[in-house]
Amino acid sequence: MKLHEILAADLPDIDDSVKECVNMGQWLLFKTDIDTVGPSHPFYLKTGASVFELSDSGKIVKEVQKKDNLEVDEMFYFSDIRKPSSLSNMSI
């Protein structure tokens, strides 16, 4: 699976709180390689209970039905939004 870093400005219509949830690993911003979704390969946002298709600016286009079962093939994070620090560096 490919990992990508993008800028917060690449998806201006997503609120910063949503971007933080993505960077903290609570929600998932991804693309799928499945051809049936069309040639545009849009972004998808998986929240706790839903999956949304997003426009190029990050606006919600529609909620994806569960039966569509989108494969997660590429994951995206925001390079200029805070990320968690590694717990590997923790000591007591």
Next chain:
Amino acid sequence: MSLINSNTKWVLFLSAKGDPEPRHIMDLAFGVLCLERAGVKMADIAIYIDGADRVSIENFVKHGTSSPFSLQTSDEFFIDQTKNTHDNLVLFITGHGSLDGIDAAQQITPYKLLNSIKSSPNLKRAVVYLGQCYAGIFNYIGAGSKKDPNGIPDPEVIFIGATNLHESISSSTQEVFVSGSLPWFANLFLLFAFKWFSNPLDVDGDGRFTVIDSYKYAGALVNARNKHGKTATLALSADLQAKWIAAKEAHNAAPNQQTELAQEAAFIQYSAHLSFLHVHQECWILNAVPAQNLER
């Protein structure tokens, strides 16, 4: 007796009634990463994860390994155990848990798991790391080895629980996988248990890396992180609450899907921090004596 250097089956297990959460799959991807780093061969690792989207699940696990692996479902674990050929079993369980047991199409109760292990042919011993909420319901059951009327002993089972009769704690972290640096909302006890296997510490100073060391290591690190999290939360909670209230007001003023999503995200951030304040976690071990002689 060394687990890595003997006939041991290493199991990464995630059952779920519906689709599993990606964060739980990532717990196990990190497990594969640490076990391979510890010298465990992929041929000795079995991965059981439920869920309809097998391709995505496989893609998540691939963050942790470049070795070929096979992916099975949780019910296959119970079938495989009836044909067991290993001396030892080490089982890591993540996912959701409740008073009904481990979340699955049919909830896995303590005795369902214990009976499966105890009746596994050829099995001599098992270690079970339980990361799910309310893991304490697996405590106080007959885990020790007993002899049948013919004097033949059943397997010695060691249960290690992340938490007692409480929810378990997860927290965001970022670790380096084979695919790169990746954040996820990790089950803390399993995270540190896996880390112990890849980079063990002789906590009790007996000159050996034993299962009891893994318990003490993971427990102490989680408790330290928990205390740290509580302190940080107190400092951050007012800001996070203000952000959530602002997002709520923005949604109420002009409700649409975008503002609803922003409000939900702000609440997730706020509530994740509050969990640190309100969830107590204390690990436990059942059958601790054999754990002192069972080496990594």
